[in-house]
Amino acid sequence: MSEALAKRSDPVNQWVTFRLGEETYGINVMQVQEVLRVTEIAPVPGAPDYVVGIINLRGNVVTVIDTRRRFGLFPKEPDDASRIVIIEAEDQVIGILVDSVAEVVELRASEIESAPSVGNEESARYIQGVTSHNGELLILVDLNQFLNDEDKAELDLF
């Protein structure tokens, strides 16, 4: 009884972790549809710099975003470890290009600390929190905040 109460007040969520440079990020597993190897990505002329291009996913056109550029990191050419994570964020299906996908971890809500609120609002928006996992810090990304309204409007054009 008390265990059930504890679970309700401190829910456990699963997070898919991926690497970008030296850091590990986590996204909610419920929003991940699939993970793909990097295949041919068709460039889109006039697209924002963070858009790598588009892919054909079983007949559906999916926009692929360069997560490094979106996070203000140095861009890197995809290699064998690179993956496209297909996610659903607020009814929009997009692919995010990451350096590699690591594992799925379970985290209690109480283990997550909110991200430091320094810097511009843009970055504070999509970093949901941080937590300690296997001796290092895991940065948790809120995919619903990953794209702002302006971004979504631009992506709708593809």
Next chain:
Amino acid sequence: MKTASLGQITNGWQEQVLVLYLRNLLNQAYGQPEVLFTERTDSNSITAPQLGQSAPPAVPDWVQSEFQVVYFRIGHLVLAAPLSEVRRIERLDDSMRVTVLPGKPDWFQGLTKCQGEIIQLADTGLLIGGKRPMSAGDSCRHVLLLNKGRWGLVCGEIVDMVRLRRSDVRWRVNRSQRAWAAGTIIDRLCVLVDPHCLIPVGRSKDMRVLRKC
């Protein structure tokens, strides 16, 4: 004799009136210099608060009659911080991994775990340098862990720790600019930093545990 005597009296009276008139003129023009002089030279009176009535000195609340400071280096510059606001000093070596968060300002170096606690690291050199940032240097880096807000100020070498009296510091009266500089330690000509004013205001909320994901 009588006339001469009256003349002397008259001359004396005229001189007194003339002196009084000139003194009044001087007082109108320059105020009451005698009174000001008395105030300034009275060493037993508490002159600083009197002088400060028009512009009170912004002495931080951590200042006691005596307090300890830690001297640290940022590049070639030596600064001081009050020990009452520093709960621990850690050496920042390779064992302390720094996790960099995307989209944060340059002065925000990232997060690190320190004795089971997540600490936010701020580059002191960049924060105080403004347009001319000073490097803390790569060797012998330390972190001053502040007693509020899980902030750590990254600096260079720790020089020493000293007990000061309140009067050892020339406190800044107007801290509207560079609010982090509380004053100057007179004998070392070294800036005493008010650490909590160093983190940009309004963007330094404490980290807290989220209730739900």
